[in-house]
Amino acid sequence: MASFDFKTIEKKWQDIWQEQALGHVNNENNKKPKYYALVEFPYPSGDGLHVGHMRAFCGLEVLTRMKRLQGFDVLFPIGWDAFGLPTENFALKTKQHPRVVTDQNIANFLRQIKSAGFLFDYGRQVDTTQADYYKWTQWIFVQMFEKGLAYKSNTTVNFCESCKVVLANEDCQGGKCDRCGSITVQKEKQVWFLKIRNYAEKLLQGLEQLDCNSRIKQEQINWIGKSEGLQLDFSVLGNKFAVYTTRPDTIFGVTFCVLAPEHPLVQTLKQYASNIKEIEEYIKQCKLKTEFERISGTQVKTGVVLQGIKAVNLITNQQVPIVVADYVMMSYGTGAIMGVPAHDKRDWDFAKAYNLECVQVVDGDGVDLSQAAFDDIENGIIINSNFLNGMTVENAKKAVIDFAVSNNIGFAKVDYKLKDWAFNRQRYWGEPIPIVECPKCGHVALPIQQLPLKLPYIDDIIPPEDGQSPLAKLHEWVNTTCPKCGGKAKRETDTMPQWAGSSWYFLRYMSPNCDKSLVDSQAYDKWGQVDWYNGGMEHVTRHLIYSRFYNLFLHEIGVVKYAEPYAKRTAQGLILGEDGEKMSKSRGNVVSPDSIIAQYGADVLRLFVMFIGDYEKPAPWSSSSIVGCVRFVSRVYALKDKLGSGSISINATIAGVTQDIENLKYNTAISKLMTLVNEAYQSGITKIQYCDLLKLLYPFAPHITEELWQICGCDGQLSNTEWPQPNHGESISNMIDIPVQINGKVRGRVSVEIGSTQTQVRAKVMASTLSSQLTSIKKEIFVIDKIINFIV
């Protein structure tokens, strides 16, 4: 299809770049300014890369190709996030060892990435499954353990019965397993947690430093879920229980209290209730429900009143009924709430269903208790509330908190939805947790001399039915000695979640072979923060939060200088299948880069994934539109025989393309180059201009531009030249066409000198044919170099 042999050309330049180690950067050179560009390292699955990966990588590939020509010392690394369930499941299915599968997949990914001509620093590849890498993943865990940030606790956790693993909150959003999609259940288990919650506020504050779009910021803010309110005691039968509320101003509207079915106090209180059987039956029913049913069920509220028992509102001294209802979760707040049906939709639903009283305490415009009782009237005035009457909501909140504090029955509390990170998986293909359990000393971390704790190479990796890790079957490995007392002890047999290795990999790239520490301090001094991190939107509430948490911790213990790991974060849009649906094997709409490269070449693929649409928005693949890029490359190639004199200007293109690449506007950068080429066919192009064109196109289509640079007999190699500056060797036109409007509508245009005054432009207009329409001018609007508008 193309007029040249792109296969030979692309192979030739890829070999040259590899031989020259063009993507290689060293830590010693400090003459040039540094630039650290990072793409999310891929999970090397058996399916290979799809064109979506290409788009994800290509954005920063284009940027870094430009940055190198601009004189930056560019770090642009790649690696492999290779532990995890998909590989393990694939290995089980095909009866291979995950190590073998992983190595095959990495080799295949590497082949694909190189065939696209990506200029990564291949000498810095990291692989999270290699012992010299996970040594430091384990080391970080040990540091957290020593600082009390890793703890084992017997709690209710999300569990996927199909994958046989405990899942973090982040891994089962919406009550479904992130890996297999089956509905998760709640199970009692011994689970390791990381206290990421301790960092909730820092994770929130750190977002202010992060340069990213509002969506990326907002999703993290929502996930952290900060709320400010009051934790307040109620009393019942000589006991106290605390509720958490963000609306203390509505305290006089409390008509009942709700305890979660799992609330420990329920076990005590039910003894005193006249309907103990009914309560026990209700709790039993709740346990049968899955988290999924509880959250997304019918939204019909169920519950049971503790008959004969009243709670005392310690602020109002009113007595209110207590109910047990599963619309209150044990896992948030205190597991107990005060019910204010007049000002909370859920309480309203429940009160209506159970005929509970409803008292309005905030007066607002148009409040209709029978219909919109649950509307929050944040700007209303407090009524029916004794000492709060007449206050604004804000003042009443403060007054109630003050009252609670001075009477020692409550305190202002900040709460977060973010939960501690459930950190172990009962599967083989992950980092072993470097902890032994000693009957005398309890949990003991392995000292650094014993790291890495290597993952035993075993053939039987089938997860046992008892919910244990396959490692539990290795008695020789499990039975060990306590590093502290030397007595008999057992190893922890669970492994870490896939997110562990990816939480700090950006640091390892700086000094991938350092065996003294996880990152060499001189290397860190050079590279510091990641300047620009691009990845998927789907990782914003997980990997991004996790890795920021890790970095905050490493900052705290003095390993890294910056609290925040990334200065700037962007997210590419998905490439959808040609049918407009998300690409997936089951839909059969996956496009492989291999076939596109074979048919059109890497340059065309790169151009097309950059041209397909707004980089941050999803775009459907189109097998017909790609020929536009094929033609474009061919036209650039054919132009080499048409060099001579020309009247085009390339200055605007140089400035525009440079700006567009820095602003994620790859599609318009390419369209500007296309426009320039079209003009060159019309008006001719000089060799100097053509060489600038090659430079501007080089980040997108490096192979063919290198070739053309050579064909044209230019000095050296294109990849070693400098990025073009506007105005060099070219006279700039000082004329500009500005539109002439009459009554706000464009009626013509005049050519004027840049910077012409209103008088000068008016004179031009009056000298044109438009003057006949301008007999009675009432008003004139003039914007320099932009427009002149006459109101007649």
Add this chain to the structure above:
RNA sequence: GCCCGAGUGGCGAAAUGGCAGACGCACAGGACUUAAAAUCCUGAGGAGGCAACUCCGUGCCGGUUCGAGUCCGGCCUCGGGCACCA
């Protein structure tokens, strides 16, 4: 329910409040060719007119402005995130 995005030709899409539809696909016409493909050139939002030109047009309804795809208010639709979070 709450929080973000987004709605522009047949399609993918462009437009610091200043020529709407750049660029590309598909389409039509022409050149080249014995012919086709490829390539090159031209055309093209809709309606009307031989034409110069006129009117209408960026999801809907209002508003601000000399001027609105863009800003403001109110809706509708689609996509994404969170979610009995108290």
